[in-house]
Amino acid sequence: MSLDALPVPGSVTSAAALDVATAHHSPALLNHSLRAYVWAAARGAAGGITFDPELLYVAALFHDIGLVPAFDSHTVAFEEAGGHVAQVFAAGAGWPAERRQRLSDVIARHMRPRVDVFTDPEGHLLARATATEITGKDADDYPAGFRAEVLERYPRLDLNEQFLACLQAQAARKPGSSAAGAVRSGLVDRMTSNPLDSRA
Numbered sequence: 001m002s003l004d005a006l007p008v009p010g011s012v013t014s015a016a017a018l019d020v021a022t023a024h025h026s027p028a029l030l031n032h033s034l035r036a037y038v039w040a041a042a043r044g045a046a047g048g049i050t051f052d053p054e055l056l057y058v059a060a061l062f063h064d065i066g067l068v069p070a071f072d073s074h075t076v077a078f079e080e081a082g083g084h085v086a087q088v089f090a091a092g093a094g095w096p097a098e099r100r101q102r103l104s105d106v107i108a109r110h111m112r113p114r115v116d117v118f119t120d121p122e123g124h125l126l127a128r129a130t131a132t133e134i135t136g137k138d139a140d141d142y143p144a145g146f147r148a149e150v151l152e153r154y155p156r157l158d159l160n161e162q163f164l165a166c167l168q169a170q171a172a173r174k175p176g177s178s179a180a181g182a183v184r185s186g187l188v189d190r191m192t193s194n195p196l197d198s199r200a
Contacts (some may be wrong), residue, residue: 001146003153006041009054013093020089021061024068028157032133035154036060039129040122042142049121055099056122059106062086063126067166077177078170083107111178134163135187136194151196160191 008014021030037060044051065071066081073081083104090100102122109115109123110130117124131137139147167187171180 001042001046001143003038003146003149006038006045007053008041009057011054013090013095014054014057016093017058017061017089021065024065024070026068026162028159028162029064029067031154031157032159032163033061033064035150036063036126036129036133038150038154039132039142040125042146043128044121044125046141049117049125051121051125055103055106056125058086058090059103059110059122059126060129062089062103063107063110063130064166067163067170074173077111077174078166078179079108079111111182133196134194135190136196139195147196156197160194160197164188164191 021033025033037057040056040060041051041053043049044056062082062085063079064082065085066073066078066083071081071085072078073084076084083106086107087100087104090103095103106120106123106126109120110126112127115123115127128138132139132142142150164187167179167183170177171183174180
């Protein structure tokens with residue numbers, strides 16, 4: 001497993017998505033989004049899961065955009081808000097309506113504990129990857145050398161502090177949201193023991 005061997009879409013839309021994510025995310029959240037794509041693509045490649053690299057890449061870059069001030073919503077969960085932002089972006093990029101909806105669905109489902117791989121391979125891969133990112137779930141599925149390579153290229157910086165502050169703010173304003181559920185279920189403890197933070 002090698003970082004440079006993973007499929008990275010070279011489309012104009014992918015480049016534009018990276019530009020938007022770079023403009024609005026903090027460095028820690030941008031690296032988090034890029035790592036989410038890497039973990040997802042690596043799991044898909046290793047597991048023989050057929051996926052759309054461009055769809056997965058754009059979804060990974062936008063999956064947390066609902067947490068940033070410019071796109072934070074006081075009425076819907078951050079993952080739904082992120083899906084809405086991504087739909088608008090994809091419309092501007094000329095994606096057909098069905099593909100725009102798929103993008104939104106992939107993003108909205110990333111906070112679910114399980115996403116069916118057969119009906120939504122990109123959603124499945126992104127949900128697994130973001131769980132690895134935030135709590136270290138299944139991090140041992142990736143070889144130690146590969147983990148080190150990914151963390152060297154995309155350092156975690158102060159992701160834990162930023163992400164937890166964002167989720168706690170979401171939970172306080174939207175107590176019925178997935179963010180609130182995650183905080184109530186012991187997210188702080190799970191984040192503290194994430195092996196990715198020790199490069200284990």
